[in-house]
Amino acid sequence: MPTVKPAVPNFSSGPCAKRPGYSLACLPTNLLGRSHRSAKGKARLQKSIDDTKRLLGLPADYRLGIVPASDTGAFEMAMWSLLGPRPVDVFFWESFGEGWMNDLQKQLKLPNVRSFSAPYGELPDLTQANPAHDVVFTWNGTTSGVKVPNGDWISDQREGLTLCDATSAVFAMEIPWPKIDVATFSWQKVLGGEAAHGVIVLSPRAVARLQTHKPAWPMPKIFRLTKGGE
């Protein structure tokens, strides 16, 4: 048994801590029951998008979207939409990263996947990332408590895209945005907010890939990030 214990034991995979002062009474209910497609619903989504971009300090040319199915939905729509044109290097060291590796190999069945793993408590050799490949990784491996130290191992001259599951990192850890082409997270994690919503962040290079690459597999409507090629 550890002798030193955290003062606030809400960590790891959740349930996650609410912010100090959280109360249901603070939630405005004036849009309760309104469609997310109504003018007011859309305006609320836009405010949330704009505020999130500002609070995270995203570069002005990065995009941010709110999507269905939590972090899982956001990360899977990124993989399904973007991967295929280049070999993929996947780094994982706990259960969620392993899940993405399984998606790549067993669901998407990508032919050129190199996987780098480490047991619980350790990190794989991140320097193996090939800048010509797409890279899939988790910033903070929630279930092992091991995070990448920084983004220095990601090349500024990379040709591939970096896809980062950052769900328990965004808002808790500094993210070097120029190193990240796709980041995903859910409100339920670091913010202790509602489940079911995912957030996806896209760099200009990720948007360019979306506009030029057509996935070889069928895309369910909720995964489609482009309309008419835009």
Ligand SMILES: Cc1ncc(COP(=O)(O)O)c(C=O)c1O
């Ligand atoms: C690293 C990581 N990825 C993905 C998930 C899944 O997140 P969600 O339940 O928001 O889909 C979690 C949840 O704990 C996580 O910690």
